[in-house]
Amino acid sequence: MKASAGSRMRLCGMIRKESLQILRDPSSIAIAFVMPLVLLLLFGYGVSLDAKHIPLAIVVEQPDATSTSLTGAFRRSDYFTPRNFDSIQAAQQALDAHEVYGIVWLRSDFSRHLLARGDARIGVVLNGVDANQARITAGYIQGVWQAWLLGYAQTQGVEFRVPVRLEPRIWFNAAVRSRDFLVPGLIAVIMTLIGAMLTSMVVAREWERGTMEALMVTPIRIGEILVGKLVPYFVLGMGGMLQSVGMALWLFDVPLRGSFWALSAASALFMMVALGMGLLISTVARSQFVAGQISIVVTFLPAFILSGFIFQIGSMPEPIQLVTHLIPARYFVAISQTLFLAGNIWPIVLSNSAALLVMMLIFLGLARRNARKRLD
Amino acid sequence: MEALRRIVALAAKELLVILKDKKSRFVLIAPPIVQLIVFGYAATFDLNDIPFAVYNQDRGAASRELIARVAGSPHFHRLADLDHEQQIAPLLDNKEVLMVMRLGPRFSADLQRKRNAQAQLLIDGRNSNTALLALGYLRTIVADFNADWAKQNGLPGPPAQLQVRPWFNASLLSSWFVVPGIVGLLTLVITTIVTALSVAREREAGTFDQLLVTPLRPIEILIGKSVPGILIGLVEGSFILLMTVYWFEVPLRGSIGALYLGMSLFLLSAVGIGLMISSLAVTQQQGILGAFLFLVPSVLLSGFATPISNMPEVVQYITLASPLRYFLVIIRGVFLEGDSYALLFDQYWPMAIIGAVNLTLAGWLFRHRMSY
Known part of the structure; x- marks a missing residue:
């Protein structure tokens, strides 16, 4: 005691x-x-790992209604701040100088291939130095592209089906x-x-x-x-x-x-x-x-x-x-x-x-x- | 000449103070090596062997094919097969799996009847970055599955396709991004700590006043105290660089001269900040506190792990004061993008200014802040 x-x-x-x-x-x-x-x-x-307003170069070699609707989709997205370039060379220079983070490239035959053969290709170049950021940006670009594709198919009355559609649900943090x-x-x-x-x-x-x-x-x-x-x-x-x-x-x-x-x-x-x-x-x-x-x-x-x-x-x-x-x-x-x-x-x-x-x-x-x- | 001799003597004395003590020698050598190796492997955003579970109510071959593709990817590891809806929540809650893939009973039938088959994916979003990355991998797997399915069944594919090509890091390895960053991170930490305590220690021991009454002029004290920090930083930095190239095999594509010019300026700015903290501090505890207060934000806000462009505008301005921010651009630029002097000029001069301003302030504080 x-x-x-x-x-x-x-x-x-x-x-x-x-x-x-x-x-x-x-x-x-x-x-x-x-x-x-x-x-x-x-x-x-x-x-923060949420990218917003990523500077993105858009190269349209032959502007027409289709390419305009696609660039418009990028413009409306919250994730991107697109800038137009006339040639891929100019866009690549901007990428080297870190002025843009990625390039979306519609070649001159884009619309032709899209309408006639349905095998058009969209070139995407990303600055891969930050691998994580590059992956997330690629995901966002994919999202914009898919949404545009569905809209495009509807307006054209084209039959376009996705065999398997992924339905993600993110638990605990729905807004990611x-x-x-x-x-x-x-x-x-x-x-x-x-x-x-x-x-x-x-x-x-x-x-x-x-x-x-x-x-x-x-x-x-x-x-x-x-x-x-x-x-x-x-x-x-x-x-x-x-x-x-x-x-x-x-x-x-x-x-x-x-x-x-x-x-x-x-x-x-x-x-x-x-x-x-x-x-x-x-x-x-x-x-x-x-x-x-x-x-x-x-x-x-x-x-x-x-x-x-x-x-x-x-x-x-x-x-x-x-x-x-x-x-x-x-x-x-x-x-x-x-x-x-x-x-x-x-x-x-x-x-x-x-x-x-x-x-x-x-x-x-x-x-x-x-x-x-x-x-x- | 006389001045040079005095500076060399002071620098030699400073080096001796740091290197003669066994414990302080140890903390300078062992931790950086261990940290480089551990962090080099740990700091990755890549997903490897992420556990997932499958709840497949479908009996068809198509669903098995899709699941096999996911399980076959090096990113995922199939941990469990479920047969009740109730099993899903506990697995996700307890973090046993990161995601659960659920295929309904009509999956194969829908696919055959050319309806949209749905694959539900439940992901643990507690780490939203991991969730997004996993979702990205899954999207690629499903897109490949769709393309192959369409080809096999004579269906039209999507009318336009994306071809993504990442430059500078074609296979998107996060270690190529993170390991060069660690070079900057560790050199900054070591140099700042070595210099941040150098004046404070003398003040606490009372020897700083003695130093001031020697024939050494303040500018000479400043140089004499900077040299050891820069030397230690250069030696450790070079060692870590060698490890980056030969151990981690990150490609070094640009000019080594441009890299070392960057490293010298970077060390100068780090030493400047360290000495400035040291001359403000009265005790070593305050010196350490000051070093911490500088190091933690300058690492987290440097773009080391999270991109500066994601930060709010105001915070982006604050990052301009972090020397690490510039050095990270230099080291990643030289390593991966093959940059040389001209492209890096905008990174060189801010570090020179940060160094000059802090060294001047430190020199002024030497004389005007006497110990009390």
Whole structure:
């Protein structure tokens, strides 16, 4: 009873000390609140895979009614901003200079072939450097072409049948807005950063400033030091998290189809993992330079590339897929994309939360082991 | 001459500070190599072996033929065959499959009777990009099936056909786009961090004041502190370039000189920004924070993963401040499009300006922001 009272007193003292340190050096508060705000604003608006108004060169070698109706179809489409060129050479130059992204080429015999033999060809050239963008653009061009073809067949009274028609239905995101899946993922990426950054330097700082020795001569235990450092940063981090979720809901209009409480619980768990990771880095590094380096290396880029936030994990080679299991953001991206877009799908939420829980225990346990009270 | 000697001495000292510590040497060498390899394979928009399920209520050969075509594609992997409607939702919900193809009981009959046969495709849209790509692949497969079916049954095909030819990357491999981007990404990260802490560390240790009272002039301090960052960046950058060409086998079609001119200017701008952050920071923690605040947006808004042209106009203006944006155009241009100096001129000068402005500011801040 007495021991626990002393422990509580020491813990409160430690939390108070850390909180004061946070309040006096506003950079932690900036990390927790201003950074997610700015980042989410920038990326929520900036990071998008929905192409609109793609500059497209249209080369019509012999203008007539048919070619005009086809170019009109491209002009009416929201995806394209067509520009007319007289010759394919001029259009190719524009493609080289990045003035247009693709070329639609109707040769001089287009209408003749279309009417007489029904085997007209439309040449499409795309800048394939960005393969993803090229594929999506090709899809849009296909869409415009097919719609035009059906309309054309109707006006001509031509019998034209498509043997099998594909009827796609896209679940959870019928409008195929990339923002709806990017924003929940961004929250995970940003919060990994914030969580790890908040704590990655706090222990290293004490070592470097020589105040760790001062802490050691007090009766405080190492576990109490770590908990005392975690608690205030957890409060800060959750504040930032709440703010991000609020922005996703009300600023970016991402629907939240699952339970808010499930999301909060998963967020708290994830925040503990990120903080634990930072704390572990901090106990390993002992210098702020190395701690900073490590936390950048192990948080931002892995969370960005390996979490499944933008690149599909299932498409990666097998060994890399195994590596992604070490990235905490991976689990939270799955949880948050599911809770936001699909609803309370418990198998996904619970299995990923369990993984987060295991990671949290490992990180905190390792940090605890590394931070034994000793002077080297 | 005297000035040169002093600069060399300072640069040598800076390099020693970074390289003599085992841990900081390690963080400079190991992570970039690991990251290049891991990210080079991971950062792909291609779809490989995407699991899908089939709910086929039709008994005809045509439906089996269509399904075999989908399953035979390297992009898809047939995971399950369903026999109840109720099985569809859990599979999609739990992400066990990305899509379910449903063919109704009258599929083959409709096809034979020359009606429109319908193939329903249910796709998990949680990642809308993947959904669109999968749909694109499926459209191609169905179009091929249609063309063959029409030919076999003597039906007229569509009166006009598209012939799509992608330039510069004919088989549309995403690694050709992403891996050169990683060269820029990693060099930027390394250079910025090395320089962002260089002044802050001395301020924290109190040695910066000593540096200021040596005969070194501010401009010499500036150069002496920039050189190690540029050197480290050049060495690491060249190494990653070699890996890109020989390990990832991305074709290098353009002028290497144009690439290195770009890389030098890019490093100059990165070092400028790093030193500027460093001279603003009082502690190393602030230095790291500043580096982060610069790195994260400049990577995400550089066009590395998502095209700049998709961003709203306002954000597109912000991207003009990111040196990575220009370097990505240069490196992808040189690698894939075979660009040379003339076509890249518009990418060179903005980086030179970013570098010059930041270095000037950093030099000014050296003198006017004394440690306190």
